[in-house]
Amino acid sequence: MNKKFKLSELFEKAELKSIYPKNFKKERDLSNIKTSEFNLPLVNAKHGDNGIMYFGRDTDFQGLEMTLGVISDGAISTGDVNPQPQKTGVLYNAYLIKPKWRNVVRQHLLYTASACKKAIKNKFGYENKAVWDRVKLEEITLPAYITGEIAFDYMTEYIKELEAERIKELEAYLLATGLNDYVLTDDEKKLVDDFKNGTVPWRTFKVDELFEKSTRGKRLKSLDRTNGDLPFVTAGETNNGISAFIGNEVFKFKKNTTTIDMFGSAKYRNYQYGCDDHITVVHTEQLDKHSAIFVTSALDKAAHTGDFDYSRNFYAKDADNLFIKLPVTDSGTPDYKKMSIYLRAIEKLVIKGVVEWKNKKITTTAKIVNEHTS
Template identity: 45%
Template sequence: MFEKISVNSLKYKTSELPNIPTNECVLPALTAGIQNQGLNNYVPRDNATILKNVISISANGANTGATFYQSKEFTVLQDAYAIKWIYTDEKLSDNSYIFLTSSIHKTIYGNYEWTNKAGWERIKNDKIKLPTKNGKIDFDFMESFIAELEAERVAELEAERVAELSAYLKVSGYDNYELSDEELDALQKFEMLEWSSFNLKDLFGQSTRGKRLKGADRISGTLPFVTAGEADEGISAYISNDVEVFEKNTTTIDMFGSAKYRNYKYGADDHIAVVHTEKLPKYASIFVTTAIHKSSHNGQFNYGKNFYAKDADELFIQLPVKNGTPDFETMELLISSVHKLVIKDVVLYSDKKIAATKKIVSDN
């Protein structure tokens, strides 16, 4: 059903070839790689055998037997080859080629290795399974089957987009991601804000220090237990021990000065200072956390000099002011704006992904 395509031998070294198109090297070249369908280098078109709408097969390395349908122009560089359909006189559609490619890949990939490479002479007699009708290969089924899969993929992406948007809006408490007039105004006036320095203890009272709880003494449960570190935002375990429970909408500062906003109740060990911002509106509290982090996490605290609750009480942070007092309303608007803009970026990314998928489908 297939034959190997003869191509001009190219003497280029892959190490000397670009991985992106240049003025001279514009033609994708096939190697034994699996990334980008094996098209990992670019060569000049001169003296190259230009192929299109054929199947490529890796013939070397860990990916020997990896099979791809190449619908765009390319050439063969090394450690791979291309085959074309010869069983019937009719020209096969892209969808039929995709179906054939998947059948070949399923048959040979994983059955060959370094010492038994998937060269053409070895695989050409392997059998592949294809749909038939009245004793003949059913190309109509291949066409409709691949088209249906492509339509399902587009539908899945669109459903994922709706679900992602709904989830982000729900968590953030928004109906939509469009900025309000007040949020737009706050963003536009950001450069004109007046700032002032404030002591944390004066703003929120004395900070609290957690208590040590050895790992061996922790009893499994549902209460997040915060320790120093960035992994999982410092949550090292979920416990049921009888420990002090700190309120949500507060800020923790670990031994290195790293500040994090907590929107849930939690316990904390002795390397954690808790700043009691719970009376602030949520987004104002998040803004304050960023201001704390900027002031406390710039290298002055480390293993040799830990950050403690007393350091939080002495810490000064920069905040926007109005009439000489912290402008928490503007802080809320700014953080709300940032949240909505991030959600919008995620939605736009999803839209681009769907549009790209639709274009690939239509091109095929």
């Protein structure tokens, strides 16, 4: 059976202290990637990536394990709820809530995070912030025994079975696509080492030096869209920015190009698509796939800095005026071959981790599924 619970019955807001250093500066005291120094993930108004955009020093921010992160503000991210089993802190526009029950495990967080997001996501927004005083009054539905107690063991087994099912699907996908090949060639090994050791030369380029003029999409109102097969890209992180599949006669942008939305978020597109006027297209189609992805990463780093929002949108002219850093040849031109080899090597390294993780998880989860089935 299912039972409704008020969030204040199940969770309490964590009161965390931020011990900022003197003259705190984001560019100096935060990192976009996890390092030995910046090792504490920080929840903030980030849609996607589990609500984490920055990492801080654990000496600067207090962190907690086994919590849910709730985003209270943000045009897109308000009302997002993400499980945070690892030690996590808060930067801004978000907070952590702690379960009140004992013996919290990761599966409890995954299950309740989904239930919480379902309950609050559409009730709050940019003009109605999801602060705890409001959120705690909302109700979520959880499995329960006849006695009324929450069925935590059911939640645990349910999540484990879902994970086992997804792992089997992953195994089938890797085999079907040939992505089980993760052995680096000698050239790939050397290049990875060169990047790691800082021996690869780089140079800064203005985007309009490298590609033809960037292009802006054209507005197509939601009510005017017809159903079809063409991905239609708008601003946002959900579904990689694809808001609909349309049948309208619109300009089709080529695959192997890069889009940058009104907030400065860049994404690689390996398919034809249409887009609205909040999207800028950078014409990387002359590059091979892996070097185009490398350039997309450089574009995102240059554009997705927090300088663009609803009051100041990112447009095509902004893309053309971006400065990006790329590896270069001895003559100082962009070394797209090196970029492509490096991205293929990184792809293999990621796949290697996924395959090894998959093999380990299949072994352990098969036992769980068999026991549960019997």
